[in-house]
Amino acid sequence: MAVYLGFDSSTQSLTATAIDVTAETRRVLFEHILQYDDAFPAYGTTNGVWVGGDRRVVTSSPIMWAEALDAMLETIAREHPDIVRTVHAVAVAAQQHGSVYVYGTATPTFEALDPRRPLAGQLEGIFAREEAPVWMDSSTTSQCRALTDELGGEEAVIRLTGSRAHERFTGPQIRKFAETHPERYQRTDRIHLVSSYLTTLLAGRHAPIDSCDGAGMNLMDIRGRAWAPAALRVTAPALEKRLPPIVVPWTVVGPLAPYWRHRHGFPSARVIVGTGDNPSSLIGVGIVEEGQVAISLGTSDTVFGLMRDAAVDLSGTAHTFGSPTGKYMSLVCFRNGSLVREHVRDDHGLDWPGFSDALRNTPPGNDGALMLPWLDPEITPPVSSPGLRRRGFDRSDLAKNVRAVIEGQMMAMALHSRWTETRVERIHATGGAARNAEILQVVADVFGATVHRIGPSSSAALGAALRAFHADARAAGKPVPWSEIVSGFANPTDSVIHPNPRHHERYRELMRVYEDFERSER
Numbered sequence: 134m135a136v137y138l139g140f141d142s143s144t145q146s147l148t149a150t151a152i153d154v155t156a157e158t159r160r161v162l163f164e165h166i167l168q169y170d171d172a173f174p175a176y177g178t179t180n181g182v183w184v185g186g187d188r189r190v191v192t193s194s195p196i197m198w199a200e201a202l203d204a205m206l207e208t209i210a211r212e213h214p215d216i217v218r219t220v221h222a223v224a225v226a227a228q229q230h231g232s233v234y235v236y237g238t239a240t241p242t243f244e245a246l247d248p249r250r251p252l253a254g255q256l257e258g259i260f261a262r263e264e265a266p267v268w269m270d271s272s273t274t275s276q277c278r279a280l281t282d283e284l285g286g287e288e289a290v291i292r293l294t295g296s297r298a299h300e301r302f303t304g305p306q307i308r309k310f311a312e313t314h315p316e317r318y319q320r321t322d323r324i325h326l327v328s329s330y331l332t333t334l335l336a337g338r339h340a341p342i343d344s345c346d347g348a349g350m351n352l353m354d355i356r357g358r359a360w361a362p363a364a365l366r367v368t369a370p371a372l373e374k375r376l377p378p379i380v381v382p383w384t385v386v387g388p389l390a391p392y393w394r395h396r397h398g399f400p401s402a403r404v405i406v407g408t409g410d411n412p413s414s415l416i417g418v419g420i421v422e423e424g425q426v427a428i429s430l431g432t433s434d435t436v437f438g439l440m441r442d443a444a445v446d447l448s449g450t451a452h453t454f455g456s457p458t459g460k461y462m463s464l465v466c467f468r469n470g471s472l473v474r475e476h477v478r479d480d481h482g483l484d485w486p487g488f489s490d491a492l493r494n495t496p497p498g499n500d501g502a503l504m505l506p507w508l509d510p511e512i513t514p515p516v517s518s519p520g521l522r523r524r525g526f527d528r529s530d531l532a533k534n535v536r537a538v539i540e541g542q543m544m545a546m547a548l549h550s551r552w553t554e555t556r557v558e559r560i561h562a563t564g565g566a567a568r569n570a571e572i573l574q575v576v577a578d579v580f581g582a583t584v585h586r587i588g589p590s591s592s593a594a595l596g597a598a599l600r601a602f603h604a605d606a607r608a609a610g611k612p613v614p615w616s617e618i619v620s621g622f623a624n625p626t627d628s629v630i631h632p633n634p635r636h637h638e639r640y641r642e643l644m645r646v647y648e649d650f651e652r653s654e655r
């Protein structure tokens with residue numbers, strides 16, 4: 134057996150996926166999920182986060198993420214003792230952009246974790262910020278403006294870093310911290326992404342940042358894949374010495390720290406550099422070549438695909454990140470994903486089957502009823518005054534609300550991912566809501582493309598396990614091509630959803646109306 138373990142520390146949960154790879158076998162051995170709110174109620178998170186009074190400040194707990202990792206490895210060791218002994222390598226995927234700030238005392242703490250005591254308690258006192266800002270935070274508009282001016286305007290920022298300055302990106306968040314808490318910033322020794330922080334815990338030493346997740350910071354030169362000195366200079370004083378180095382995505386950080394070996398019985402497996410959940414999902418859904426697109430319907434909704442070159446979207450909508458294969462990926466992110474779907478579901482006292490019934494029993498196009506699904510401040514398009522906007526119906530009409538939220542989301546996805554000018558014929562769908570065939574039918578009809586459902590595994594955690602396999606083989610001097618890495622794992626299940634041409638035509642007309650509605654309400 135050659136077992137690889139991947140983790141996905143997402144907004145609401147931690148998932149672990151184990152795969153077995155031999156010449157004959159390729160299979161997922163198990164998947165475990167821990168929901169933060171349920172498993173760790175003491176932290177008082179809702180959907181994995183703390184939301185501030187004006188809904189713009191959104192944070193979470195780095196100690197809770199560590200406690201979840203400890204609990205996960207304990208569960209895996211208890212339930213699969215034989216498998217655990219054969220783990221060759223591990224890798225982390227995590228929600229992107231979020232940042233963890235630690236003092237200098239963190240370094241000896243990470244290096245000497247005591248296997249007789251739980252992890253979380255040993256981390257008390259090392260954080261310069263107890264609350265880590267996460268990707269849902271939208272409180273740094275003034276920092277984004279200032280950074281953009283100082284770097285020579287929006288186009289200059291996009292060309293340099295691959296994205297315009299975004300509120301949730303790490304650079305603007307760091308600048309805000311340095312401005313509002315200069316003394317704590319001065320004492321901050323290292324700033325990690327969520328992915329490099331969790332990898333640090335696994336390796337027992339400061340881990341680097343990979344060039345995929347590093348691209349989500351407004352601090353990295355997207356073509357050079359190195360820190361951009363101009364961006365660091367305008368963000369915060371002496372920032373470079375506080376950031377881990379940037380490395381290629383197949384870098385081996387070191388062996389699993391003695392803590393995991395002695396506390397839970399893991400072997401001395403290789404720890405691979407971590408990455409963002411979206412880059413990891415790109416691998417998890419099997420996209421290792423250009424021309425295919427994936428949609429992830431999770432807490433955030435994202436549309437992403439692989440690109441050979443570092444093309445950038447000068448309109449400022451899409452991001453250019455690195456891809457784990459060493460190329461690039463484009464990504465458009467929507468803040469109002471699963472949580473607004475749940476809001477509409479709960480507002481009408483439905484469960485998911487009831488929600489699906491409502492979709493099935495309403496006509497595509499919803500008789501012209503439209504909803505802009507901006508329950509919270511939106512990323513794409515940028516909307517800072519939240520609130521659902523309805524046209525042609527009101528809150529009391531259950532069925533129309535259900536269809537309107539899904540059609541609004543999917544039309545927004547199609548509209549804002551047009552910049553790559555790729556004709557989308559086939560979409561890989563992943564994320565929690567990809568379980569829902571009625572939602573995927575709307576995706577197929579709006580895009581006019583077949584939708585291939587990926588499952589049942591979490592694509593981000595599976596992608597992490599596959600990255601571990603790839604980097605381990607390379608480190609052992611027996612590199613395996615990416616097409617072979619994903620083969621047999623990341624193939625879409627047999628569930629393919631076909632678009633209805635008549636419905637697609639209806640959506641093409643409606644999208645023009647939706648675009649005007651969106652423009653008038655921003």
Ligand code: ADP
Nearest residue numbers: 143144145431432433471485564565566568569
């Ligand atoms: P994360 O962004 O935290 O990784 P997931 O991709 O795991 O999120 O998705 C979790 C979400 O999936 C839940 O918040 C829930 O709204 C959604 N979900 C689960 N089952 C269904 C379903 N049958 N239909 C629609 N949405 C669903």
Ligand code: XUL
Nearest residue numbers: 228229268410433435466
């Ligand atoms: C991507 C983004 C989100 C998070 C969610 O830019 O902000 O998709 O990665 O986990």
